Amino acid sequence: MALTDSDNAMRSEPVGVVGPGDAAPLLEKRDGATLRPTGAGKARNRKGWFQVLRPLTPRARLLLGMLSFVLPIAAWCVVSYVPYVWHPQIAITDPGATDYLQVGMRMNKAAFDDVVAEAKADHKAPPQGYASNPIYLPAPHEVAAAFYTSFVTPPATKDQPWLHQSLWHSIQVIFWGFVISSIFGVPIGILCGTYAAFARLTEPFVEFFRYLPAPAFGALAVAILGIYDGPKITIIVIGTFFQQVLIIANTTRKLDVGLVEAALTLGTKRFQLLWRVVIPGILPDLYRDQRILLGWAWTYLIVAELIGTTTGITWFITQQARYQHFANVYAAIMMIGIIGLGTDMLLALLGRRLFPWERSLDKSA
Amino acid sequence: MSDTAMNKPVGLPALPSYLDQSDAVRARFERLKQREVILKVDGLNKVFSSGQRETLALSDISFETHRREFLCVVGPSGCGKSTLVRILAGLEEHTSGDVLLLGEPVSEPGRDRGMVFQGYTLFPWLTVKKNVMFGLEVNGSGAYEAEKQALQWLQLIGLEKFADAYPNQLSGGMKQRVAIVRALANQPRILLMDEPFGALDAQTRSRMQAHLLEIWRKIDITIVFITHDLDEAIFLADRILVLSAHPGQVQELIEVPVPHPRSSAQFISPEFLATKARLEELIHKGEAPDEEDSGTYSMVARMTDIADDID
Known part of the structure; x- marks a missing residue:
């Protein structure tokens, strides 16, 4: 309902443009955008990225084209190398006294915390490990290396x-x-x-x-x-x-x-x-x-x-x-x-x- | 330019009648009419049928053109000028009547009738030279012969330097010149032109008109030229066929009293203005009063707050 109201309000505006007073802001706006004498270049730059159906400058094309690859890889790097962004698992480096754990095993953080708490309660050596991503999401450098090693x-x-x-x-x-x-x-x-x-x-x-x-x-x-x-x-x-x-x-x-x-x-x-x-x-x-x-x-x-x-x-x-x-x-x-x-x-x-x-x-x- | 009739300057001497011809002009027309008839259109009718409705587009069109004549066809929009020329080219079928080229009935497109379209329709994948060679090659000329002739034609229009360029590298006027010689290279008996300069700017257009007259003088070609520009028609034509709209009918076949050779200085000559006045009279009479165009703009509000009125 609110939407149709504002819709009507907008539509009625041009109809109302009869008296000179009403028309003034309309003209002013147009002049401001196109005829501003100074800083015209700047104004064009500011709108540069969002011009409808306009080609980009060659530099912008190159830059954006590279970003289209860099951005997803950067996101992947962040997920892989910055701990606590995701890293939902623990890779075991030392099983401690827990006999069913092995070096290199990965388990969920919550389960690992339970095991540690249990070991501490029993006064045994707790297992150790570092936060890691699941095995199905290797880090970029591992994949990069695989490009060579897999051949x-x-x-x-x-x-x-x-x-x-x-x-x-x-x-x-x-x-x-x-x-x-x-x-x-x-x-x-x-x-x-x-x-x-x-x-x-x-x-x-x-x-x-x-x-x-x-x-x-x-x-x-x-x-x-x-x-x-x-x-x-x-x-x-x-x-x-x-x-x-x-x-x-x-x-x-x-x-x-x-x-x-x-x-x-x-x-x-x-x-x-x-x-x-x-x-x-x-x-x-x-x-x-x-x-x-x-x-x-x-x-x-x-x-x-x-x-x-x-x-x-x-x-x-x-x-x-x-x-x-x-x-x-x-x-x-x-x-x-x-x-x-x-x-x-x-x-x-x-x-x-x-x-x-x-x-x-x-x-x- | 087209509204000169409305604000005709007062106080000038009255124009001569467009029917008055100087002796030279009259003699020229007499010679022209003694030449053989190239194209004869007799009782031509064209009915467009869409579903249930049938529209009569052209009704009982009859005229003749003689060898080396330049005939312009003018008329209000919707009078079927383009349909007429497309029928002459064989691109469209007519409903009844006869179209005879040198006595032979026309039924489909052929090399004896060249055509120049408003959109240049050059083949973009062929160079300028190959475009001109196209007609010769499809009609069985050898590549060597075709190339030799194409280069001659390009020389005629001063575009031999662009022989190996692609049409996209040419300006509109150049493209249309190539399109004209592409049609002429086939040595047609008649050249049909459907508003060929309609897409060009005013300066290029007037240069092209001069070009065309120059080409026409140099070779043996009969031209049927469709236009809505009355100045263009008077400047180019020996005779002007005036059509009326809904349905398209022949109103008058005007013999242009402006002497040859033509030049742009003649645009203000009395014969020219008299012919133009007559054409405007015919065309405005033929134009059905259109609701969209009915004159005044009183219901539009002024949308300006600029204080100093400019009118």
Whole structure:
């Protein structure tokens, strides 16, 4: 109720602006913001971070981009290195007289305090330890070290892969999943975007299928394709393909119809339009879509690799978690992120070379 | 500029009739009409149907253009100028009547009718030179031949230095020049232009008009030029086709009495002003009184407290 009242009050204000007296503050406010002769630069700076739909300065871009990584890592450092921020457990350094405690064991603070109190009451040596985080949250330096050690630590048995082999296996699964999906998805998407009849024939079913969770086909894929890489690639294909068709169809539909009409008046035959106008016209956007879709393909990787025999980076992660080497687990998860972001940045760079006319657009803007 | 009719200076001698032609102009029109007919539009009708409702957009449009004629089409907004030119280009179908190019009926887009759009519609992924080559290549010219011709065309408009630039690096006026020669490189029989300079600023626009006349004089091309700018129409055209709105109908086909060659000095010549007065009369008559535009602003309160009135 209060809300609607104030709402009305605000709305009625401009209506009331008839007399000169009422209008004065309105004008003053506007002048104050835009026409203040001194300190104009300062005023702009002050608003700099929160300007609506305005680009940032290059320095601000760099700074904020770095902060987006520094801030979460700093938060992690604080939780890890500053005791009493969290540190809910005690790592035992000396079990004292308590026989069920061992060096390196971790227990909750409350339980530890009980044990200490008990030992003191019995006049025995109390156990000792230091406040620590649970084993599943290693400190940044431990994870950083794991980036190196996890690569040089040999696998537990000879027939198991090294980490780099696991990673390479994952990359191959992604690669083939994405390539197979694209071989079908890109042309079908372009056809859907170009020809309304083809779109109507295809898209309703694709819309339906896209809601089916890809991992639901895991068991089926194993039954048909065995337990090795076949079903894994299949899951990635199912996860990517249907989105791909719809996204690329939409991108194609966004092509300026004026270009098609211009080409027609220049004597282009209808079947030439696809190669001569539609495909070159959407290529930069298509490339951008593919980059986004490749990212989606990665998100299906872990589920896919659990199907049949667990392989690749997923095998490494589950194995390390079983041994409670959580630093390795974090390192492996981060490696996925680094590979994904790295590939995307490389592709973005390549895209600038492939589509020079887009770059000249950036320059003028 | 368009409201000069309302505040016409008093005390000037009366304008001659727009129908008065000097001997040179009359002779020119006689020669023009003896040339072959390039485009013949006869009893053209266009009905848009959306659901149950049918709207008559163009009604019984008939006119002819002769070889090397410059025809401008003007009319109030909503008179279907753009629809007309799109039908001529073959981008839209007409409901009934005939559109004949050199006696052949027009049904779909083709290289014999070049078109220049208001949005430049250059292919952004092709360089300027490749844009001009496009039409030649899709019509089966060899790459070498196409390139040679494209460079010649770029020379004609003074943009050979930009042959390898991308359209995004060009200014609006330059883009539109490229778009014009891209259409001309195909050697069409007729060039259709749909408000091609509408998006340009006033100075660029007047330079482009001069450019266009220069190009038109140099080559054998018939031009149908859509515009809502009356000055532009008088400056460019041999004849002006005036349409009325709702439905679009031919009001008059005016022979512009302003002699050739045209120059900007003629904007204040009596023939020019007489033609403009006639056009304004026709267009304002054709314009349905619109509620949004009905004159006064009395109901708007003054929202200023500045003491010294400026009016």
